[in-house]
Amino acid sequence: MSKPIVITMGDPSGVGAEVTIKALADRDPDLRASAVVIGDHETLERAAKVAGVTLPLLEPGANGDGIRVEHVAVEGLPGEFGVLSPACGEASFRFIERAVQMTTAGEASCIVTAPINKEALNAAGHHYDGHTGMLAHLTGSKSSWMLLASERLNVVHVSTHVSLRDAIDRASIERVLETIRTGHRHLKRMGLGNPRIAVAGINPHCGENGLFGTEDTQFLVPAVAAAKTEGINVEGPISADTVYHRAYQGAFDLVIAQYHDQGHIPIKLVAFDTAVNVSLGLPIDRCSVDHGTAFDIAGTGKANHVNMLSALDYAAKMSAAAR
Numbered sequence: 001m002s003k004p005i006v007i008t009m010g011d012p013s014g015v016g017a018e019v020t021i022k023a024l025a026d027r028d029p030d031l032r033a034s035a036v037v038i039g040d041h042e043t044l045e046r047a048a049k050v051a052g053v054t055l056p057l058l059e060p061g062a063n064g065d066g067i068r069v070e071h072v073a074v075e076g077l078p079g080e081f082g083v084l085s086p087a088c089g090e091a092s093f094r095f096i097e098r099a100v101q102m103t104t105a106g107e108a109s110c111i112v113t114a115p116i117n118k119e120a121l122n123a124a125g126h127h128y129d130g131h132t133g134m135l136a137h138l139t140g141s142k143s144s145w146m147l148l149a150s151e152r153l154n155v156v157h158v159s160t161h162v163s164l165r166d167a168i169d170r171a172s173i174e175r176v177l178e179t180i181r182t183g184h185r186h187l188k189r190m191g192l193g194n195p196r197i198a199v200a201g202i203n204p205h206c207g208e209n210g211l212f213g214t215e216d217t218q219f220l221v222p223a224v225a226a227a228k229t230e231g232i233n234v235e236g237p238i239s240a241d242t243v244y245h246r247a248y249q250g251a252f253d254l255v256i257a258q259y260h261d262q263g264h265i266p267i268k269l270v271a272f273d274t275a276v277n278v279s280l281g282l283p284i285d286r287c288s289v290d291h292g293t294a295f296d297i298a299g300t301g302k303a304n305h306v307n308m309l310s311a312l313d314y315a316a317k318m319s320a321a322a323r
Contacts, residue, residue, distance in 0.1 A: 002034065003109040004060075004068075005315050006102055008095040009039025013083045014293025015303035016114025017047035021067065022305035023312060025053045029065045035312070036060045036108070038095045041071040042079075050301045072098055081299030084117065089124030092116040096131070100138045103284040109319040110285040111135075112311050115293045129161035131288060132279050139282050145182050147278040148263060148290060149314060150271035153247055154254045155263040156183040156280065167259035168215060171202055176223035176256065182280045183254045184232050189321050198243050198252040199224055199236030200262060206237045273306045276314045285318045287311050 007024075010016025021044060024032050032055075037044065044057055044067075058066040072094050076087035096116075102108040113131055121128060128134040136144040147156040158179050159170040180197060187195035199220055203213035210217065220237040227234045236256070238246075244266040247255050257263025267275045267290070277288040289307040297303055 003107065003319070004034050004036045005110050005112055005312065005319060006070075006099045006108040007035055007037045007112045007312075008092075008099050008114060009037060009044065010095070010114030011088045011092050011117045011120055011293045012040050012043045012077050013081055013085060013088045013120075013298060014115055014117060014295060015298045016116075016293065017043050018051050018298070018301070018303045019289065019305040019308040020044075020114055021048045021053050022051050022303070023308035024067050025051070025055055026305070026309060027312070031312075031316075032065065032067065035112075036068045036070055038070050038072060038098050038102075040074065040077060040091060041069055043077065044069055046081075046299070050299055052301070070098070082295040084120055084123075084295070086120060086123040086125075089117065089120030089122065089126065092121055093124060093126045093134070096134060097138060100135065100284065103286075104139065110287070110315040112308075112315045113286065113288040114308070115289060115291060117293045117295075131277075131286075132160065135279055135282055135284075135286055139284060141282050143178065143281050145179060145280040147183065147186065147280050148267045148275050149278055149287075150267060150275040152250075153244065153267060153270055154187075155244075155257050155267055156186075156254060157257045157260060157263045159258070160260045162260075164259060164261075168202060171215060171219055171258050173219050173223045173226070176220055176258075177226050179256055180223065180227045180232060180234055181230070183256065184227075184234075186278075186280050187253055190317065191321070192253055194233050195253045196251070197227075197232065197234040197254045197256065198238050198247060199234060199256040200240040200243050200258055201237035202258045204241075205239050273304060274310045275307075276311045278314065278318075285315070287314045287318065 056066040074091040159167045206216040279286040
């Protein structure tokens with residue numbers, strides 16, 4: 001039997017349990033049997049009732065058609081949806097911690113994460129900027145990257161959850177070059193023989209020869225030149241106001257975004273419900289839905305699970321591709 005994909009339920013007060021239950025209910029029995037949800041059993045039962053899903057919750061490895069759940073007990077969960085709670089932050093951390101243990105031990109092939117709430121996570125004493133930083137710490141990785149993957153546009157970020165001021169400082173030659181390398185390796189692993197990569201500029205019009213800033217010339221140009229000497233098919237820097245359109249039209253397989261919003265805005269515009277968040281640079285595979293906990297609709301049955309289906313499909317592709 002192949003190694004299962006493990007799905008972390010996310011914040012128990014959010015929509016994670018609901019979208020997970022709905023997505024697995026939409027899979028055929030064989031695919032459903034290849035996944036294990038790590039989370040709180042009672043929360044998943046409430047989510048199944050809200051979603052109108054009647055499949056039983058089974059133990060991992062159990063026979064029969066149902067949704068397999070590894071229960072991780074956490075005290076003090078609120079027992080209702082839509083509540084900001086340190087206990088839910090603690091639960092989010094423990095679910096991910098268990099998933100990392102399983103993947104690093106070779107017991108699972110990939111982690112798919114449902115959304116967590118960063119405020120609840122930090123209130124529980126786990127001071128991370130989100131999943132990516134937490135996973136880097138739990139796996140002992142020095143660096144990690146966020147890739148947003150969709151059918152026609154793929155973006156990997158030089159930096160993510162930092163201020164814009166700090167993001168500019170982080171766009172060093174070394175970091176930009178390693179981001180290019182990381183994106184290149186991933187796309188080759190996923191089956192592209194010669195990935196076409198574009199590097200988005202930092203400043204308007206890539207600085208217009210110093211008129212609007214010199215960072216593009218100082219840092220991005222040398223990084224791109226170094227990547228080319230390694231045989232990577234990369235162009236740039238290219239003005240950010242045109243490069244995403246060109247990539248969407250098929251000119252590039254990947255865009256290197258310099259900071260969070262530069263990469264997220266175009267992806268959210270063209271693939272809001274289907275883009276998948278993928279962590280690169282880790283010794284394990286992980287992808288995620290690209291939406292938040294949505295406390296305002298949690299527990300109402302209104303949560304859209306299309307993004308979770310996309311994440312599960314991408315996880316299956318990564319599991320099938322050799323590292």
